[in-house]
Amino acid sequence: MLLGYAGVSTEDQDLRQQRSALREAGCERLFEEKVSGATRSRPQLTAMLDHLRAGDVVVVTRLDRLARSTRDLLDIAERLSAAGAGLRSLAEPWADTTSPAGRMVLTVFAGIAEFERALIVERTGTGRAAAKARGVRFGRPPALNADQVRLARRLHAEGMPARDIAATLGVHRATIYRLAAAEAH
Template sequence: MTRYLTNTLFMLIGYARVSTLLQNSDLQQDALTQAGCEKIFTDKISGTVAERPALTKAKEVLRRGDTLVVWRLDRLGRSLKDLIEWMNYLEQEGIALISLQESIDTSTATGKLVFHIFASMAEFERNLIKERTMAGLAAARARGRKGGRPKKMSDEKRKLTVRLYKEKHHSVDEICQMMGITKPTLYSYLKEG
């Protein structure tokens, strides 16, 4: 669906993302097509990956007056910070955002308000979780418990691992296999001394 405003042509550009190759983007693509998107860009990549080629292409195609359409906000942003950065970019460029599942349309004043309320609520929730986690850790420490995973090896085995590495008679892979640890674990032991 193409929008017209004072004889100027505006496009609805869709963006879909599925997290793994096993997932199917048909649901999102069907919804974006039904919403009137003329072009749809799809990434098959985790949301935690910063580089998303299809999203970059969509960004290159978008022009002032166009609308970026997503199935759900989490398809666009990896985090609240990422979503807000996207919103700021789109606003500066004069591009609206529509999220189909949340019924958000930032081309309207109400849509902008709803987006910012959602973003604020998500940030508030994240801060509450962080505060509860910190309070729980402090309470555990007050009772003498330490946070984190228990140590996998005794201090003696750790020292042996470090000594094997420093003697340079074995490769890193051999040491890891002998001790039953991963390379990152070995390197963390080396940092500890």
């Protein structure tokens, strides 16, 4: 079955051209969406993906009507593939996973996206290492300053219960237990 997906990003945009092109392409059922590109929730896309059966082909007028990014497109293509369904774009004939050439192009895109993700991870790691070398601290700020840590350790050594130390310093008692555990090592 050919399933059409039509989408626009604002309420005042019209779906008529997409609807007409999808019907002309032979789509038996249409899923139409009017949602902002910034919105994560696309109920009609979800409904269409849930409706898929093996052998179905999702048809779109253009790929940007279906996906917001290459990563989004690849994620949708993976879901289609897992369901045994295909993808066809009317405006981009190379984007037809029902053909060997279309599957190859999508595989190349997936490889490029994976390479791009690896570069981002590498750059992020390098950036974090450089920031740490400059003294930048990551994560939550410490609950206690150095003087408070010394006081907590002294009170703990004197036998004061962690609950009372925590109340005195205005922190959760788990903070005091972590200090005590760190001191034991």
